[in-house]
Amino acid sequence: EMRLNLNRHAYSQHSTQADVITPNQFEVEQLTGISIQSMKDAQHACSILHDLGVSLVLITSIVFPDARSDDCNASTDFLKPPSNDSIGMFASQRQYSSQSMQQLHNVHHPSIQEEHNTEHNDEQYILYTPRLDGQFTGTGDVCAALFLGWTAENDHDNENGDSYLACALEKLASTMQAIVQRTATAAAKKQSSSSSIEKAKIVSSRELQLIQSREDILHPVRTFRALRVQCNVCKPS
Secondary structure (H helix, E strand, O other): OOOOOOOHHHHHHHHOOOOEEOOEHHHHHHHHOOOOOOHHHHHHHHHHHHHOOOOEEEEEEEOOHHHOOOOOOOOOHHHOOOOOOEEEEEEEEEEEOHHHHHHHOOOOOOOHHHHOOOOEEEEEEEEEEEOOOOOOEOHHHHHHHHHHHHHHHOOOOOOOOOOHHHHHHHHHHHHHHHHHHHHHHHHHHHHHOOOOOOHHHHHHHOEOOOHHHHHHHHOOOOOOOOEEOOOOOOOOO
16 A cells, blocks of 8 residues: 655644645645544644644545544534535634743744643534535645635634634635536536547546636635534544
8 A cells, every 4th residue: 555655744844834724634644643533533633733833724525434423522413424425624723822822932842732831722613515526626725725815814703703713614615515516517518518528628627617606706605504613632542
């Protein structure tokens, strides 16, 4: 089995320069060494990245085996995927107290959590969408750009007390679902209109329909709900 060999030490050095990262499930597993099999695994992986200095983490394309989440609190069944055909996004933001922020200004080591007793709170959400068949070109780049834009545009909760992070996640999921669905529909039409399609045309047909999705990007309709994850980080035994 061929495995991706990533230099985690080099990554830890550069991660302190990043405020936001958006790895998919495979990438975050390689970066942290945590196999994402459950919700608490996702929390643990995010905690590792936060400890390296990244304040906001978005893990995309999460699929929990057998539609399980295995949360620390058994009463959180509503956090589980609605079906095996669902795919998840997990967002985690670490916020420090004012005293801890002052401490961190004097910290240059990437593993800040291990050496300093800093007070922090991790705000976390999971959101599920229906999984669409097929592979599409550019979804990771578009997802990262949209998430960065919406979290940078509104970096505080609104007057109704709604979390800006949950709002950004809901906008992101709804917009990406609309773009990918439109792309899949367009690709299906191209394939059905010809009895023989060259490989290049098939790849081209899978390129995201961004221009056609302009309204979805500019005025996203929040059709999916982000669910707050309340339980503490439970490290795998």
